[in-house]
Amino acid sequence: MSETRIDVLESAVLLLKEETVDLKRRVDVLERYCDENHDVKPSVNTSQEEAKPGNSKSFARTIKLPGTFSGNNDQQWAQYKVHFENVALLNDWNLLEKGKQLAACLTEKAVMVQGNLPGDQRWDFESLIAELDKQFGTSNAPRARAAFHAAVRL
Known part of the structure; x- marks a missing residue:
């Protein structure tokens, strides 16, 4: 494998590691928020049904497909x-x-x-x-x- 290709692969690995750290940080923030607000569980509803209006304890968002x-x-x-x-x-x-x-x-x-x-x-x-x-x-x-x-x- 050429040195250039190795450099590109190493750069890609570093970028993926940085993105992983960022995602872990975001998950930690979200989990802390959920712990502080007890009943709140983050979710994304991918079904066709609508989210229930007025449900302030949930930040689930209905995604229409x-x-x-x-x-x-x-x-x-x-x-x-x-x-x-x-x-x-x-x-x-x-x-x-x-x-x-x-x-x-x-x-x-x-x-x-x-x-x-x-x-x-x-x-x-x-x-x-x-x-x-x-x-x-x-x-x-x-x-x-x-x-x-x-x-x-x-």
Whole structure:
């Protein structure tokens, strides 16, 4: 292994150690807060059900999860895109989180579009949106309609 590669790996290990220390510090702060406030238990509710209003003893936050997008004919990309943006807004996701969440929601034909992107763009929200727009966006509607009519005539 070259010295440059070893240096890069050592730097990565140091960065991971620093992040681990930071996470441990955050967990300690959270545990102290929970100990001081006895009944408070931190949690994230990933189910579709809503958090109970007025529950001041809990700081659980309901995360709404978007449905999946397959890219099949019965699913409209424009509608799904609006739905996903609404869910992202409700969850206060940044671009990085939106990219990861969108990638996780893709199935069947849509996940194949993601797989065709270069590795560093597969979870990049803007790259994913651009490719999905190209593949499933309204710009393909006239071409798809023409192909359908051509096939019907045969």
